[in-house]
Amino acid sequence: MKTSIIEEYDRLRYNVGKGFTIGFMLWYGFYIYSSNFQIENRILKIIVIILVLVTWFIWTIYLVKFMRLGKMLKHNDEVNDALNNELIQHYRLKSSFVGLVVTMISIGVLLGITSFVQIPGKLVCEILLYVIVSAPLIAFLMYNRN
């Protein structure tokens, strides 16, 4: 019984993490596009706004699911310890390092681009925020895939 509970929570955590990551990447990607680039076509503008709202809603659902999962695990120390075992901590550390490397590469690329074209500071900040959040999440999902 306990065996299946640990594996069930592990699968749930993976799936929620996947939804959260995809949701964030889509929502923030569309948001960056809509808030930094002038869209002339009216229909395209409406489509992008709808996409921003829909993906924000999807991301929020997974954010709530993630928080609920954390709350559920708080009351079950045995399952919580099993799910946050040393392999997961090792993957978290590796993912953070991947995030750092990808962010440094992104900064380098953006610096290179600024040699040719001017990039607004707001756009740079948003792109870096996108990379800083997405890269470790993707790396963790890849390390921890089933």
Add this chain to the structure above:
Amino acid sequence: MPNVKLVNQIKVQRAIHNLTQEELASKIGVTRKTINTIENGIFVPSTILAIRLAKYFKIKVEDLFDLAEDNTNHEL
């Protein structure tokens, strides 16, 4: 110093005790993935986890884990 890798007898011990990876993981308090990665030599466990595994199988740690020469060519 020659390259070494950690080899283990977890699969053999699991077979002796008639346990699946999932069942062993539950007894030790980790996930199936952790047992799987240790068993396949992907992840090197901490001393604490190694001792917990050895104690569960009622054998010495050095009987469960050993060092072997790694013949994989790591040079670029």
